[in-house]
Amino acid sequence: MTDWTRSTAAELADALANGETTSVELTQAHLDRTAAVDGAVHAYLHVDAEGALAQAEASDARRAAGSPASRLDGVPIAVKDVLATQGLPTTCGSRILEGWIPPYDATVVDTLRRAGLPILGKTNMDEFAMGSSTEHSAYGPTHNPWDLDRIPGGSGGGSAAAVASYQAPLALGTDTGGSIRQPGAVTGTVGVKPTYGGVSRYGLVALANSLDQVGPVTRTVLDSALLHELVGGHDPRDSTSIDQPLPDLVAAAELGATGDMSGVRIGVVKELSGEGYQPGVLARFEESVELLVKAGAEVVEVSCPTFVHALATYYLILPAEASSNLAKFDAMRYGLRVYPDGVDAPSAEEVMRATRDKGFGDEVKRRIILGTYALSSGYYDAYYGQAQKVRTLISRDFEAAFAKADVLVSPTAPTTAFKLGEKLDDPLAMYLNDLATIPANLAGVPGISVPSGLADEDGLPAGFQVLAPALADDRVYRVGAALEKLLADQWGGPLLAQAPTLDGVAR
């Protein structure tokens, strides 16, 4: 019997179209896989077996009637718990939203439902997407399927681990500073952060509105392109969404998969490698560049001097926006409500204070304090105002670099997956994980992470990042798909084939 969980989403779509399987069969297969391994991985915060199977049945009925709702109709998907799902819990990995069932669907979730993709469940994440390890989830960390003692990246470690451990062929993530790409890198999967405004944010519980983007989390570049094309495009409910058609992403991925890179100029960003990067990660990166050159690409070195300020800029803008976004969690209308101990007839303010004290974790509080400070009168110009100016300079560096190169490349993350707990007490070390991914969010440009191999030191996956100018998302698919193909030819299959099977893992 075919193990459908090993198939890509594109393969599943074909199998459904050819009548080789049913949505119920493959949805059940993924639910079974979750039952077998998620006790050890903890990719999901909530599994909706009943709902997913009901959607699968409806999908099969559409197929039988000859009217599938989309190419991916019937292919199941996991959704990061930061996206509002009507009737399904949405906690954002926080205690403060424990028990909240949204009365509405995020636009992308609505799109999934209309297109017929059964929603398997909601995936784990760092609380309110603040973190690079998923250890800041209030509901316990997710474990990396390559080594259960290690982090799966973050904040979208749940989505990446679900896909890497074959619990879902597809997942949706969100990327504010690397939360899709860095987990992709450390779990040997593919993740894409689209151009800012390319995918609706309506229903995405905002971390930092000017940086957040919803994007695909998959095992192949083509699958990402399929999912991206499905959820992307203009949404009148998101004023920042771009009102123009997406480029043809699937075609770009298919073009890349021919392995021909002639005519493509690849810019290696000087500031995004070297010191601070693990030797094994750098070695895989350099080999990948060589492969692309052999396939016909032209390589140029580019310098983006302001990128060294990207991390500082990010940690002013993000907390500022987040501190305001998170103010709404006050126990008045939904979510957790905590009455202060020993206070008779507490006031609304006292309940707000007690709830926010109990409901938010330390990292969230840290960033609320940072952001509140950065926006305070007297400090605004020096911090938030200054950060916005640097942000403009970073965008200019990108423009200059893209005048010389069609895409920019770098390692996705400076290291492979570190041990759970290793950096928990050192926020700055944790923040450094996103060094290479943050500039794209500040400038709103698209980026992809594809597996580049295993680092020699620890045998763990490393990621290769491709960045393109805003609106040119097709370029990251072309280059990503080319590298994926060239590496698969070397390895004799996808990198994930080398991951532990997790068969018989302890629950």
Place this chain on the structure above:
Amino acid sequence: MTDTLLTYDDALAAYDPVLGLEVHVELNTASKMFCGCSTVFGAEPNTQVCPVCLGLPGAMPVVNGKGVESAIRIGLALNCQIAEWCRFARKNYFYPDMPKNFQTSQYDEPIAYDGWMDVEVDGETFRVEIERAHMEEDTGKSTHVGGATGRIHGADHSLVDYNRAGIPLIEIVTKPIRGAGARAPEVARAYVAQLRDLIVALGVSEARMDQGNLRADVNLSLSTKGSDVLGTRSETKNVNSFRSVERAVRFEVQRHAAILAGGGSIVQETRHWHEDTGITTSGREKSDAEDYRYFPEPDLVPVAPTRDWVEELRATLPENPTARRARLQQEWGFSDLEMRDTVGAGALGLVEETIAAGASPQAARKWWLSELSRRANDAGVDLVDLGVTPAQVAGVQALVDAGTVNDKLARQVFDGLLAGEGTPEEVVEKRGLAVVSDEGALSAAVDNAIAANPDVADKIRDGKVAAAGALIGAVMKEMRGQADAARVRELILEKLS
């Protein structure tokens, strides 16, 4: 605690009042500022809400184009510059009736800025400079249950209605108004009254102060006479009638002056206005520590009205208030004094609408400035909030013109109208107020009066026509006032000639 006051004259002898007015106008758009929810007033609590205006996690705002249009038209009518590019900003503070714990407003980039409005006080024109007019959303409404005062302190619990949350508001802020001197209270009142007229003429709001469509905050400070230095100001919130604006300014001038004259200093604070007692009391202290942490709203794109659109909107503006007053005075044939009194009573629009409904200019003026002004004054409300419409006034006058009622009965018709007894005709019907035109009954009453007053009748027969008044009185008494006095006189003279 009762504040000590200096007399108004003493206060003015030593200090110059400096005014600042902030008026919030609730727009009458069909939907809210950032979502599609209805704005209809008076619905069941929390029925006109959605994820956006409830601030549910993940929901995002979308700007209501009609709200922007109204803001621009208000800005243009106030002779403002219209920004080529401006943004919304978040004003961050915690309050249970604010769903997101920030208000989406505008900060340093208002849609309209640098304008003016000429207001008329006792026939003289006073220019009020406008600092800015900006767009924002309203908050929800809290009701405090179980306390004696209806305020949050002492209440058992509070109920919040979010139907109002997200309704579009335009906040219009004046520059400091100096040089009004002793007339500062009247200038403040005239500004708010004429601003309301303008808003009504623009058709962008219901502009009912009693329903909170138009809310005024009155800022006041005193400068020592001859000094340019601004004093510390107080902000009296939600002063919700024209006459209250005037009274609040007067009270604050006297309160500030007493403190300053006693060597004290003014606390920068917000104050509550008490309509019943006519005083202000201390609200929360406004220190520099109050920090709204404004920053541009990242979920919205900038508003950039094209110049073509702005010019299109300019072409839709109503006539400017000064030109309008001149035109109406000429059309109506009012004397300068009549016109000044009409404007001063806040009755210009009411008189205009009454004339449009069919009354003569003098009749319309007479009702609004005498009978109805008296009633409004007794009730302590503005004329517009009295509860009588221009159409009803025109209806009453039509009944007078037709001889159905006389002036005295007409006043009783107003009693019925205020009691909600229906149209003027229905009131006349229900209360049996019509003048009796039954000649038989009238003739009998005249005969009775003649028979009961033979001496008077003789005098009239002798040609002393002036004596008829006594008989008319007797007839009217018998008819309980429901007779046309002129017709009674005619009958008496006929019978005694």
